[in-house]
Amino acid sequence: MTQINISLCFPQLSEQEQRQLVKQSLIEDGRLLLELLFLWSQPPKQLLDKVVSVEGEELLTEALAKNRGVLIALPHLGAWELAAVYCAQFPGLTALYKPGRIEFINERIKALRQRAGMQLFATDKVGVKALFKALKEGAPVIILPDQVPPKGTGELVDFCGEPAYCTKLYSRLAQVSQAPTLLLLVTR
CATH class of the missing domain: 3.40.1010 (Cobalt-precorrin-4 Transmethylase; domain 1)
Structure with a gap:
């Protein structure tokens, strides 16, 4: 699905550039999963203390x-x-x-x-x-x-x-x- 979406949204990119973008997107998905686990494991007050600006x-x-x-x-x-x-x-x-x-x-x-x-x-x-x-x-x-x-x-x-x-x-x-x-x- 990620590959399809990237090819639709960025047809001007080469195949190699699209593959790199797919890789970056999947890395971000993994990062998001880890963030969700962290956010759900912390009390709301502690999370608000982490807001920088x-x-x-x-x-x-x-x-x-x-x-x-x-x-x-x-x-x-x-x-x-x-x-x-x-x-x-x-x-x-x-x-x-x-x-x-x-x-x-x-x-x-x-x-x-x-x-x-x-x-x-x-x-x-x-x-x-x-x-x-x-x-x-x-x-x-x-x-x-x-x-x-x-x-x-x-x-x-x-x-x-x-x-x-x-x-x-x-x-x-x-x-x-x-x-x-x-x-x-x-x-x-």
Whole structure:
């Protein structure tokens, strides 16, 4: 899959350059797995102590002060789990999660994410209603915009010449709630 995506996104690269990029991508996947294990093994307070700097935090606090909620796009880039722990400092943080196939693992991951104070809901109608409610109450909401949405709820868009099924939830939440929108990324 990585090779296919790289060849679609970077057709101008030579085969050797594409192979090198695949190798780098797989190394990053391994690094991500180790980071996740570390993040899930530490108390939230200790994780927050490791945050070196935050750029644009005032955008979040100013938006929350307006009491209209804040819609945060948090793609699966960098240490998104750390970003969620950081955002959980702000009362009422609500997010969706996509349950996996193994219930025991689902419950464990959900508990690890909720320990920082975040409210999690499955990616279903109940979860979407919870997001609207949180925004109405002035709370921050995280959306992972790169998740494939449930059938019938997304839209096909062109991505590097290929159709990609993408969520409409972020834009719908923004339009209906009129909440300020932010993009959040964590870098190493």
